[in-house]
Amino acid sequence: MPESDLPDIRGLHLFEEMSDEHFRALMRGSYVQNFPPQIELIEEGDPSDFLHIVLSGSVELFSSWNGRETSMATVRPVSTFILAATIKDAPYLMSGRTLEKSRIALIPSQDVRAVFDIDAKFARAIVTELAQCYRSVVKNTKDLKLRTSLERLSNFLLRQQKYSGGGAEFDLPLEKRRLASVLGMTPENLSRAFKALQSYGVKVTGNRVAISDQKDLERFAKPSPLIDDYST
Amino acid sequence: MPESDLPDIRGLHLFEEMSDEHFRALMRGSYVQNFPPQIELIEEGDPSDFLHIVLSGSVELFSSWNGRETSMATVRPVSTFILAATIKDAPYLMSGRTLEKSRIALIPSQDVRAVFDIDAKFARAIVTELAQCYRSVVKNTKDLKLRTSLERLSNFLLRQQKYSGGGAEFDLPLEKRRLASVLGMTPENLSRAFKALQSYGVKVTGNRVAISDQKDLERFAKPSPLIDDYST
DNA sequence: CGTCCTTTTGAACATTGTCAAACACTGTGG
């Protein structure tokens, strides 16, 4: 592991408060690697040998069953993925592939578990991160079960808008086909959903989204902090 | 907290390995209460003052949005719920109500967090439990996004059969209307789905399910350990 | 300029939800 990568990793919530000694112990067996786009880093069902950290680029987590595939989440820098599998020493539940050229750190899972047991600060950070992940998935389930696809799209746009600074215009950070998969619908259906949102003042040109009547869209989308807030 | 309840709680994975001293510290501020059926114990959005443990009976976790409601999970003895909210000191994401007469232990969230920081065994147990919960929700999301309602029902039946001992006949442990909500469909749709499964050898009489052609149902349902196994 | 891939559109189809009514089951009070 090159020295130059250490600060990025050390700066993560997960590693910020732990002792230097334990941090070095973790990094000793770790390494950092550059991957081209569209590389499958992990496959669901594989044993969880490494905790992964996205240092740059982005990684899509997805799952397959019976010939179908769905996008579960997108991991952006700097954050970890498959923490739960690492902790439980259980097989991955999701596959992961790079979306673009990405720099990924790999930390041996058994080291993570070992340091967890001797460093209370690290343990606290892990449990906080994991609780955060859990709550995100619960919110996603609520989104899926309580809303129609049009409502999911509307709220996605509002979340994205907020994340992009809150302006009336912003860019979609992913392909529409993958957005469709994230939202649990087909690309065709998404295309029609965008069209249907025109009546609420949403205009889409390529990846650019313009919201002309904020209040109207919000009245339709009815965003809720218990579903749409990333942080809490 | 009556002495007689302590062994049940102590026997939970979560509290099994921690020191006696810390366990007593946790129990000091806790109490146990009996609730009649259909009592709302917690409401989504409320601050998470207590970690809840179901000692007997059962509790349904559900969520609402825009006048709709969906059942998220059923908690059976002896297990905890809303662990993530307790850890993060964040509002509940789900509401909880008793389904039957139930005995519930309440442990102050701040005590849980305090003991977490000083008892490594307890911390380890919490993180394992939380990782387990996380993986359950991920599996549920895969179930929802990758399968049709008929496939979800089929796999639910196979899981339930396994859980009931594996015999060709078993009872549904919940009302059909709630099963429908758990599976993300309407009661009417569930009723028709049961009828459609007749062609795969599934017969339903009241709450009793009989599977006459196991292989045929499995060929249709295609259960996967990465979606349907509770334990891993 | 072609080629490849994504996105959009249209039409047919499948699935699921809604509404209303009938039916079944349970427990109550006469």
Next chain:
DNA sequence: CCACAGTGTTTGACAATGTTCAAAAGGACG
């Protein structure tokens, strides 16, 4: 014991939603 109310379940007709398939249109890139 039975009538009855209340609730859960099933059924049918219909509407809304979502998917599939095929084809056209648009963009990115050599």
